[in-house]
Amino acid sequence: MKVTAAVFEEAGKELVVQELELDDPKDGEVLVRLAASGVCHSDYHVVKGEWGSPSPLVLGHEGAGVVEAVGPGVTTVEVGDHVVLSWVPYCGHCKYCNTGRPALCPQVQESAYQSVMLDGTTRLTRDGEPVYSYCATGSFADRVVVPETGAIPIRKDAPLEKVALIGCAVATGVGAVINTAKVQAGDTVLVIGCGGVGLSVVMGAALVSAGKIIAVDINDDSLARARSLGATTTINSAKTDLADVLHDLVGPDGVDWAFEAIGLKRTIETAFQSIRPGGTAVIVGQAADGVTVEIDPLVMSDREKSMIGSSYGTCHPAVDFPRLVDLFMEGKLDLDVLIARTGTIHDINKAFAAMGSGEAARTVIAY
Numbered sequence: 581m582k583v584t585a586a587v588f589e590e591a592g593k594e595l596v597v598q599e600l601e602l603d604d605p606k607d608g609e610v611l612v613r614l615a616a617s618g619v620c621h622s623d624y625h626v627v628k629g630e631w632g633s634p635s636p637l638v639l640g641h642e643g644a645g646v647v648e649a650v651g652p653g654v655t656t657v658e659v660g661d662h663v664v665l666s667w668v669p670y671c672g673h674c675k676y677c678n679t680g681r682p683a684l685c686p687q688v689q690e691s692a693y694q695s696v697m698l699d700g701t702t703r704l705t706r707d708g709e710p711v712y713s714y715c716a717t718g719s720f721a722d723r724v725v726v727p728e729t730g731a732i733p734i735r736k737d738a739p740l741e742k743v744a745l746i747g748c749a750v751a752t753g754v755g756a757v758i759n760t761a762k763v764q765a766g767d768t769v770l771v772i773g774c775g776g777v778g779l780s781v782v783m784g785a786a787l788v789s790a791g792k793i794i795a796v797d798i799n800d801d802s803l804a805r806a807r808s809l810g811a812t813t814t815i816n817s818a819k820t821d822l823a824d825v826l827h828d829l830v831g832p833d834g835v836d837w838a839f840e841a842i843g844l845k846r847t848i849e850t851a852f853q854s855i856r857p858g859g860t861a862v863i864v865g866q867a868a869d870g871v872t873v874e875i876d877p878l879v880m881s882d883r884e885k886s887m888i889g890s891s892y893g894t895c896h897p898a899v900d901f902p903r904l905v906d907l908f909m910e911g912k913l914d915l916d917v918l919i920a921r922t923g924t925i926h927d928i929n930k931a932f933a934a935m936g937s938g939e940a941a942r943t944v945i946a947y
């Protein structure tokens with residue numbers, strides 16, 4: 581069948597919207613008609629050339645839609661199901677899956693992270709040549725074929741164009757707080773970077789009744805969004821010295837938790853420098869290939885300061901996505917605040933331009 585998709589060819593070049601051929605779902609795969617896809621900085625890392633990637637490639641990994649067909653052997657999804665796409669198509673039986681860490685499943689590294697399906701091939705072609713699907717998701721297309729464990733059924737009364745964001749930003753950000761860090765009520769939380777991911781960290785912190793929630797960005801609009809999601813203090817670090825404000829707010833020791841949601845050397849180091857003895861910096865943002873950071877290991881041992889990583893919010897998509905959808909439907913997660921603008925697939929390059937110019941939060945592409 582023909583699909584309309586935004587195709588990435590080469591770093592630094594605009595995506596091109598064109599028709600591609602999509603095969604039927606094979607064993608263990610499902611065909612999903614997408615309602616919407618969010619545009620995430622992880623797509624932009626590829627566009628900017630900060631992460632190597634095969635091409636031609638359909639980017640996008642934060643989608644939701646309706647299942648139109650299932651391949652042989654599919655048991656967990658049915659035609660007509662509403663699904664949020666997940667970019668960790670886990671195997672379900674390795675040691676990582678069995679201990680609730682599907683983002684670490686080797687099958688995910690070998691398929692989604694290589695932008696191919698579980699059998700190493702692609703379902704998309706252009707003039708007979710393979711076209712890759714980013715994260716085995718490729719949600720900048722009106723239809724996708726994905727592995728069964730990459731399509732998570734959710735309740736049918738949830739608006740797909742909003743809950744699409746649960747497939748990356750919300751799972752990543754809220755999950756970092758409730759699954760990775762397990763922040764306790766009253767803990768002090770610093771969030772550096774308030775795009776879709778960082779705002780979701782703020783939402784997660786508010787959800788668990790964190791104490792002070794201090795949000796940092798260089799964009800005042802992003803900070804206003806953070807305030808409306810529960811940040812108790814916002815700091816524009818381009819205008820104000822973060823260390824000074826933190827000292828006034830939490831004293832010389834620092835915060836219990838510092839979440840970095842950008843992926844820059846400087847801000848990762850700032851996150852570590854901002855935590856109290858015994859505190860933890862949680863690295864949620866993903867750095868460009870080759871970036872390294874400098875931290876003082878003596879501070880880690882003597883002051884028991886930690887730095888930990890969080891991938892996909894340590895989520896188990898099959899359990900966490902429906903739960904996050906419920907929280908949204910109950911009014912406990914405000915996804916509207918995360919969405920700065922909506923558009924069509926033809927607005928995809930404008931969405932990246934907005935991200936590159938530092939405009940706030942997410943674009944959602946509707947199909």
Ligand code: APR
Binds near residue numbers: 841843
């Ligand atoms: N200091 C503070 N804030 C900054 C700085 C900085 N030096 N540089 C950028 N920011 C802010 C931007 O203003 C923006 O609000 O960080 C935010 C980043 O948001 P997005 O570009 O929307 O990125 P997002 O999609 O939220 O992803 C953030 O998480 O999953 C990863 O790959 C993803 O590394 C990316 C990160």
Ligand code: ZN
Binds near residue numbers: 674685
């Ligand atoms: Zn596994």
Ligand code: ZN
Binds near residue numbers: 621622748
């Ligand atoms: Zn993402």
